[in-house]
Amino acid sequence: MSTQRYVRDLLRGRRPRRFPADAEAAAELRAAITLAAAKPDADSPREEFVHDLHRRLSEQLAPAPTARSAPEPSSNVVPLRLGPTRRRVLLAGGVAAGAAAIGAVGDHLISADSTAGDTEAAGTLEPNVGTWRQVAASSDLEVGGVRQFDAGSVVGFVSRDAAGLRAVSGICTHQGCRLNLDPDGRQLDCPCHNTSFAVDGALVRHQLPQPPAALPHLQVRERGGQVEVYLPTV
């Protein structure tokens, strides 16, 4: 049973595997987690981890070379029917792949209440008439990978992390500029106003008076070795 597997993983110090939990399972896991976390000395961070995160933060916070010339809009785009050899797979390094699920974080220190609840501003795009369309081969989208797709009426990004597949729109929710995947493959940057989203669609940073909404999600599934996204039928 999934709850027991989760508990077993906790006891063995492994990353517990996800499953759709119900309230009863949640109560049990809550107790298990609290007990597991009370093990003496278990909650000291590993030195390598502290060091490595420091290095990654230095890289991120270093003054960026701002004059990245406007990217050729088509250069990152993966056409829908390219052979595997021409497909670009952008692998994100490390654990943060697709992880940042942050609410609106403004350009200023924000009060304690203002972030909660902002993370799910956008819903899922459900076209009235839609079709499942292939956007990538499963084998081309490993855990930590992100791929851009261009389906004409919709552009977006599919990504895979430990929790599974995810697809989001590739258009900034502020004024409709097309987002670029950053060179690390970790976040989606708007070329217009320095807004960034995580690959799961959550807003990571912005400099706007009001935080723009998170990116709409698209339905995504895996069939016969292909990653498919539910898109409007043209």
Next chain:
Amino acid sequence: MSDSGERVAEPRYADWEAVYRDNVTRVYRMLYGKVGNKADAEDLTTEVFMAALGPLRLEASAPEVRSYLFTTARTVLAGHWRRTLGLEVTALDTDDERWLVDLGPEPEVPSTAPRRAEAILAQLPEPHRRILQLRFIDACSLREAAAALGITVGYAKVLQHRALKRAAALGEVAT
């Protein structure tokens, strides 16, 4: 200021590195207390600092910075549960906030988890309390726990399962 400057009302951080150094252990500990495993605690700590440090203003006082880290961590944890189990298994509450923000200079203090664990164990009947203590706190294998309790491995497994269900039913002391 007198007393070698220790009474300065609003301490501030010199740079993001000072924020990181002073808070990485305590943020990690706080999150560990809510997920109970290293892999998730490391991912979530990473997420918190990646998200929080960029937009952070250093003019803010140290307690304000910690409040901000707390708020970010609360959002990050909520997102984690949404992604993995679909509902909120644990959440950061005002106790945790106090723990993070008011904690003095030493980040070595364990999170709120041990106190909460004790509260759970104290309410359980003896065999349930002992199996959970052995398995979770003392890190015994099933075999070791069974030996310590003088029962079979099979029964130890059943007992652990029941004990956890009982602990869960105790209710929301544990959150």
